[in-house]
Amino acid sequence: MQESWKFSIPNHLQSKELTDILQELLEKNTKEMGIFLSYYFKKEGAVTENVKLSSDPFFSEKLKGTFFVSFDLVHYNACLNIHEQAKDQLRLNFEFDNDITQLQMTGPYWPEREMDDI
Numbered sequence: 001m002q003e004s005w006k007f008s009i010p011n012h013l014q015s016k017e018l019t020d021i022l023q024e025l026l027e028k029n030t031k032e033m034g035i036f037l038s039y040y041f042k043k044e045g046a047v048t049e050n051v052k053l054s055s056d057p058f059f060s061e062k063l064k065g066t067f068f069v070s071f072d073l074v075h076y077n078a079c080l081n082i083h084e085q086a087k088d089q090l091r092l093n094f095e096f097d098n099d100i101t102q103l104q105m106t107g108p109y110w111p112e113r114e115m116d117d118i
Helices: 018-028 030-044
Strands: 004-008 046-053 064-077 082-096 102-106
Touching: 004 030, 018 030, 018 046, 018 082, 018 102, 030 046, 030 064
Parallel strands: none
Antiparallel strands: 004 102, 046 064, 064 082, 082 102
16 A cells, blocks of 8 residues: 645645645645645544654655654544553655645555465
8 A cells, every 4th residue: 555645735835845835835735745645544443633744855756855844643443441641753754746736645565464374
């Protein structure tokens, strides 16, 4: 499994530095980032909240690179009376399109387990 998410970049941000664009998009879209990262933890019954940039972006090319985000990983189950919260982080890849109008973020590749033989 590998998830990706695209963000449109508003016109007023397109003239800024790429690092500033990335940081502002993350700040303004924390709820969407939480949904995006929650896909990785749905089998655990957890969701992610309060997603924040935890490292400066590293540019491997002019418009591509990686960065780390930190977030709260929340396990909640009312039936079992569970409500646990822990800090976690993930490395994400990013790529701006040539016009700087879209940003695509791609999460890590987590292989899915095949069914066991009986």
